[in-house]
Amino acid sequence: MSSPTHHRSLFLRGAATLIWCIDTAVASLNSLGTLLIMAMMGLICADVVSRNLLGSSLPGVIELTELGIVSIVYLQIADTYKSGKLMRSDGVIKTIEAKFPRVGLVVNAMFDATGVVLFFYIAKGAEKRFSEAWDGGYYLGNQGSFTAPTWPMELIVAIGSALLCVLFFASVLRNLGLLLGVNPLEPARSRSTSEQ
Amino acid sequence: MTGLEIGVASVAGIFFFVILGMYIPVVLALVSLVGTWFITSNFDIAIFLLSQKSVETISSQEFAVVPLFVLMGLLISTSDIARETFSVANYVFRKISGGLGVATVAANAIFASITGVSIASAAVFTRVAVPEMLRFGYHPRLAVGIVAGSSVLGMLIPPSILLIVYAFIAEVSVGSLFIAAIIPGLILAVFYSIAILAVGKLRPHWVGQDQLAALDDIDDMTFSKAAKLLAPIGLLVALVIGGIYGGIFTPTESGAIGAAGALILTVAKRRMSWAIFWQVTVQTGHVTASICFMIIAASMYSSMLGLSGVPSELQAWVSASNFSVLMLIVAYVAIVIVLGTLLDSVSIILIVLPIFIPLFNHFDVDMIWLGILSIIVVEIGLLTPPLGIAVFVVKSCLPDEQISLKDIFLGALPFGLIMLLVVILITAFPALIVH
DSSP states (O other): OOHHHHHHHHHHHHHHHHHHHHHHHHHHHHHHHHHHHHHHHHHHHHHIIIIIIISSOOOTTHHHHHHHHHHHHHHHHHOOOOOOSOOOHHHHHHHHHHOOOOHHHHHHHHHHHHHHHHHHHHHHHHHHHHHHHHHHEEEEEEETTEEEEEEEHHHHHHHHHHHHHHHHHHHHHHHHHHHHTTOOOHHHHHHHHOOO | OOOHHHHHHHHHHHHHHHHHHHOOOHHHHHHHHHHHHHHHHHHHHHHHHHHHHHHHHTOOOGGHHHHHHHHHHHHHHHSHHHHHHHHHHHHHHSSSSSSSHHHHHHHHHHHTTTOOOOHHHHHHHHHHHHHHHTTTTHHHHHHHHHHHHHHHHHHHHSOOOHHHHHHHEEEEOOOHHHHHHHHHHHHHHHHHHHHHHHHHHHHHBBBTTTHHHHHHHHHOHHHHHHHHHHHHHHHHHIIIHHHHHHSSSOOHHHHHHHHHHHHHHHHHHHHHHHHHEEEEEEEHHHHHHHHHHHHHHHHHHHHHHHHHHHHHHHHHHHHHOOOHHHHHHHHHHHHHHHTTTSEEEEHHHHHHHHHHHHHHHTTOOOOOHHHHHHHHHHHHHTTTSSSSHHHHHHHHHOOOTOOOOHHHHHHHHHHHHHHHHHHHHHHOOOGGTTT
């Protein structure tokens, strides 16, 4: 039977599952990025040791570092936003929020909407770069000594920026929900954390 | 609208939205996107530029220097190294009136040579040095002023994240910038110390009776113990800065070695667990993503500016009017200090420099020298109201509610003036930086 309350609870469950999926994706990318930083430190140290003690550099370190740093940035960007570490100067907006809470919500929703637009276009561009890299077999390095394909990095850029676009969109919804006094995402969010 | 008008409108729009509180990289990238679109009248070119810049700006192994030095600094901050350095410095300066203050500056300078962020220094030394100074009867304003003022050394003495950001935007080598920053950093530390000693002579009661007090505090400190505490730090500095100086390592390699060294050090001190290491690396990722994305956005912004013709127009204007290089420097310093009261250091560097670099180039100003000047001037903003970040960090780490924000701002003021003095000094004697 489909009663209104049944609909509502189905909707809440759906929202909770969706939020859980997004949170998990953000956390997984973040973990991958963290491991990549550790690996990069290890790899460069190994290269230095090998060059100074064994007399020869490790092949591919420069290429891997180059791919690595771009990957690290886009693996971490969504979690950086989520942890409030994306740079902003919040003096004025905090004053607005305190004095005119509803204006604050509108302004914040608009700011988040600009984030949606920006990261949508970055993700779209990255998707194109990814298919070019995949189809064209693009690589870094020299044939014969060391080559690394660039598509994994381009894929990470696409996924990372798409995910941040989604996070910005969720924040627009949250701000608008608070403004209208209805917020289906909040109870769902608290449920999803209690399930973990 | 002409390209020039679009360029000017974009810069104005950027300042407006940044100060209103929009995410800074989003403002820079999006306004540049729209600006490029209007200037070229071609949306596809603008989008192409965006997707190209979003990857290619940072796809160079040089950028790996960012996470590595951040990791090194954060690892060091988990250990007790700041406290130990402070007690060693205390032991060295114990017989001087104002010695505790000088010790704080000295410990900050040493700590700065293994970390790259001012905020870390301000937090650590507020907890370590302020209670000591208060205990020995320092004037509270002086105590917090010394900590806030000397935290600035963190960004000036290499390694420094701000120097790295400048190097990328001005296209100079990170290594030479690091080397060039050593002497001005030491000059600033010495000037701070002289000022504290002068206070000790003129107003002895402001620096308490620290000779007596310090003695009982460092009873168990001996020369050999001090040497033992400093040795690992000295080794790390020698490896990291010496490696760059001697040309043995690239800055990226030196960052990796430094981070690994810091990891070994904290493990040896039994301060490290897998959980802490993970947490510190996650934080490193956040800082890296945030800074690198700022650099991506800033590079879109500077290419939009280039397309708009604003820099070349400014250049023409400066050479037509009888602008001297000194006037340009004064104007630049004034603008940066004013912005410093509102914005964070990285944003100022990335927003203002693309406009000013062509002008300084017009006068053949050395980019390394400009870098050091910019860092010092930007850092003055850390100490000025309403948004002096170092001051807020000091406040948030103070256990004593009695000391107000105003006290800290007033206490830090003389140190801001000393920084200005160093700015004048390096302008009068550029040879201090460029040999």
